[in-house]
Amino acid sequence: MAELIGSILILLGAIFLFSAGLGLLRMPDVFTRLQAGTKASTLGNMLVLSGVAFYHPGWSLKLLIVIYFVLLTNPISSHALARAAHAIGVPMTRATVTDALRDARETDRSAR
Amino acid sequence: MRRPFIILAVMLFAALFAGIAIDYTERQSLRPLAANYVKRVPQELGAPNIITGILLTYRGFDTLGEVAVLFMVAAGVGLVLGERSLPRRDDVPAEPEEIIPSTELVQNGAAVLFPLISIFAAYIIMNGHLSAGGGFQGGAIIASGVMLLLLARPEYRIDHGFLGTTESLAGVLFVLAGIAGLIFAGGFLDSRMLPLGQFGAFFSAGAIPIISVLLGVKVGCELSVIIDRFRG
Amino acid sequence: MSHLPISNIVLATGFILVLIGLWGMLTHRNILRIIIGFSLIDTGIHIVIVSIGYVTNGTAPIIDSALRPSEAASRVVDPIPSALVVTAIVIGLSVTAVMLAYAIRLYESKKTLSIDAFMESKW
Secondary structure, three states: OHHHHHHHHHHHHHHHHHHHHHHHHHOOOHHHHHHHHHHHHHHHHHHHHHHHHHHOHHHHHHHHHHHHHHHHHHHHHHHHHHHHHHHOOOOOOOOOOOOHHHHHHHHHHHHO | OOHHHHHHHHHHHHHHHHHHHHOOOOEOOOOHHHHHHHHHHHHHHOOOEHHHHHHHHHOHHHHHHHHHHHHHHHHHHHHHOOOOOOOOOOOOOOOOOOOOOOOHHHHHHHHHHHHHHHHHHHHHHHOOOOOOOOHHHHHHHHHHHHHHHHHHOOOOOOOHHHHHHHHHHHHHHHHHHHHHHHHHOOOOOOHHHOOOOOOOOOOOOOOHHHHHHHHHHHHHHHHHHHHHHOOO | OOOOOHHHHHHHHHHHHHHHHHHHHHHOOEHHHHHHHHHHHHHHHHHHHHHHOOEOOOEOOEOOOOOOOOOHHHHEOOHHHHHHHHHHHHHHHHHHHHHHHHHHHHHHHHOOOEHHHOOOOOO
16 A cells, blocks of 8 residues: 555656656746756655655655755755856846846846 | 768667677676675675775775876866966956855855765765765765855855865875885785774774775865866 | 566666767767767766676675675675776766866857867868
8 A cells, every 4th residue: 555655656756757857858948947947856856755755664764854955955056057047148038028136136236 | 961971870889789789688697706806805805895895905006097087187177277368458457257146045055055965975985885985976075065165155265275285185195005005915005904893893994994085085175176167 | 576677778778878979979069069968978888887787686785784795796786897987987077077178268269169160170
C-alpha cells in the first residue's frame, strides 16, 4: 500500500519534471523560461523525494532535510539569474506589458 | 554546402560507436586487476573506501598530474582574463562602474546557506576514506559556497594574494607528503607512513585524511580564483 | 524485477550524448553553443567509461556494515573506471573554463559571438 502511494508520487513528480523541460523549450524569452523551469522542476523534485520516502520509511528525516535544501536554493538562484538578466538588458517578448522593476529603478534613480 | 559533410561525419562516428556497443556484454565477475585492488586496499591501507585508496596510493602519480593540470589552468585563466579592458585613450574619462546591489532575498539566503555548505564540504573532505567523498569533491563544494558569497555581496573583493599563497602552500605540502612516503614507506605518496589505526575509525588509513585535506584546500582555492577572474 | 541490461542502456545513452554534442559542435555558429557541445561530449564519455565497469548485481565499492571485506571481491563493481572518471571530470571542468575565458576575450575584440567573424586563421 505504501509502495503504491510512493509510486504515484514519483510518477507525478516525473510528469512535472517533463513539463519543466517542455517549458524550457517552448517559452519565448528568458524570463518566462526561468519561471517555467524553476517552479516545475522544484515541485517535481520535491514530489519524487517524498515518493522515495514512502518506499524507505527509515530515510524520512534525511529526505526531509534534502527537500528543505532544494526548496531553499532553487528559488534563490533563479531570482539572482532573473535580476542579472534584467540588469544587462535582455529583451523581453512583445506580449509583456508592464515592467515593474524598471519603473522602480527609475523612481529610485530620480529620487536620489 | 557544409551540411552533407557534417551528416557524413556524424554517421561515421555513429557506426563506430554502434560497433562498440553491440559487442559489449556485461561482465559477471571482476577483472583480475580490479579484484586484486579490492582485496588489497582494506588489508594494506585500512581504508573502507576503495576508490580513494586507489586514487591516493596506488595511482598517486595520476593525482599529482591532475593537481599540476589544475594549477596550470588557474594560471592560464589568470593570464587570459587578467587585465579586463583594452587600453583606454587618455582623453576619454572612464565612467564609474555602477555595482548593482544584491537583494534581501539573496543576502538572507546566503547567510543561511553558506555555513551549511562549509560544514558539508568539510564533512565530505574528512570522510574521504570512510565513505563516498574525497579531496576534489569537497574542494568543488567550497568553491560553490564562495560563488554564493560573491552573488550576495557584489562589492566583496577576493584577496588573490592570500588565496594564491594558500594554494601554493597546499601544493608544496602535497608533494612533500609524497616524498615523505618515498622515504618512510613503500613508494611515492604511499600512505603507510602514519599508523593504520583501527579499520573504519575516523583517524585511520595512514596519511590519507591529511592528503585529502591538502587536496581539498588546494582545489577549493583554485576554483574560487577561477570563478573570481570571470567576474571582471 | 526482471534482469534489465542496465549497463547496455547506460552505454547507449553515453554514446548518444557524444553524438548529440558532436552534431551541436559542428552545426552551430555561436561560440557559446560550441562550448556547450564540447561539454556534452565530455559528459557522454564519462558515462561510457563508468558503464564499462559494471558487474551484474554489483554494489558500490565501499566497505561498511552492509559489505564485509571478505565477500567484497565477489559483490562489488569495478572501482578503477570510477577512479579514472573522478580525475577526468576535474580536467573537463578546467578545459571548459579556459575555453570560456577565450570566448570572453574574442567577444571583447570584435563585439560578436559568431564564429564566422574570426576567419583570419582559416586557409
